[in-house]
Amino acid sequence: MRAVAFCGSARKNGNTALLLNTVLEPLAAVGVETELVELAGSEISGCKACMGCFKNKDQRCVFDNDVVNECIEKMAAADVILLGSPTYFSDISSEMKALIDRSGLVSRANGNMFKRKLGAGVVAVRRAGAIHVFDSLNHFFLIGEMIVVGSSYWNIGFGREKGEVAGDEEGMSTMKTLGENIGWLLKKLQQ
Numbered sequence: 206m207r208a209v210a211f212c213g214s215a216r217k218n219g220n221t222a223l224l225l226n227t228v229l230e231p232l233a234a235v236g237v238e239t240e241l242v243e244l245a246g247s248e249i250s251g252c253k254a255c256m257g258c259f260k261n262k263d264q265r266c267v268f269d270n271d272v273v274n275e276c277i278e279k280m281a282a283a284d285v286i287l288l289g290s291p292t293y294f295s296d297i298s299s300e301m302k303a304l305i306d307r308s309g310l311v312s313r314a315n316g317n318m319f320k321r322k323l324g325a326g327v328v329a330v331r332r333a334g335a336i337h338v339f340d341s342l343n344h345f346f347l348i349g350e351m352i353v354v355g356s357s358y359w360n361i362g363f364g365r366e367k368g369e370v371a372g373d374e375e376g377m378s379t380m381k382t383l384g385e386n387i388g389w390l391l392k393k394l395q396q
């Protein structure tokens with residue numbers, strides 16, 4: 206079993222990455238292979254709406270000059286896909302939006318290629334707008350026939366400077382529970 210987490214923050218090793226790693230920890234503890242992919246520092250641009258993916262139907266974006274096709278391959282190989290974004294002006298980051306639009310369209314062009322995989326969104330926020338970000342992330346999973354796993358609260362962690370979310374006890378506990386719930390469901394699905 207594999208879980209891949211995509212971090213949409215524009216900065217590496219920030220709060221979103223920390224939250225995602227906290228979800229991955231309980232999964233690794235039960236033997237799931239885990240990987241965190243940070244989009245920060247990678248070239249990634251938005252969908253050009255060329256519809257070439259619908260023409261080619263080859264599970265790839267026509268534009269092969271950035272990380273998106275590598276991300277799509279990692280999604281296709283995983284049983285669990287986590288999307289994490291910081292809150293930027295009450296919305297997801299541009300990096301995450303580009304990944305969602307392009308991988309989402311490639312998925313739709315290929316019969317919903319991530320269907321029945323497990324998914325969950327994770328949000329870092331200083332103060333406000335996180336629910337909107339959470340909703341945006343969930344749209345990716347729910348239009349693609351994926352199974353969204355929940356936690357004891359919506360998957361949000363509060364913090365501003367790098368690492369500050371570690372001080373949000375409830376947020377961190379929500380992430381841990383999310384990882385445990387995903388691990389529990391993976392085990393059930395294997396039975």
Ligand SMILES: Cc1cc2nc3c(=O)[nH]c(=O)nc-3n(C[C@H](O)[C@H](O)[C@H](O)COP(=O)(O)O)c2cc1C
Nearest residue numbers: 214219220221291292293294295331332333364365
């Ligand atoms: C461009 C930008 C816009 C932001 N907009 C918001 C916002 O609308 N609401 C908020 O609470 N925090 C906002 N923040 C703060 C970040 O969401 C917060 O610092 C978060 O923890 C960053 O996560 P990271 O460490 O993974 O980058 C913004 C930060 C940046 C850089």
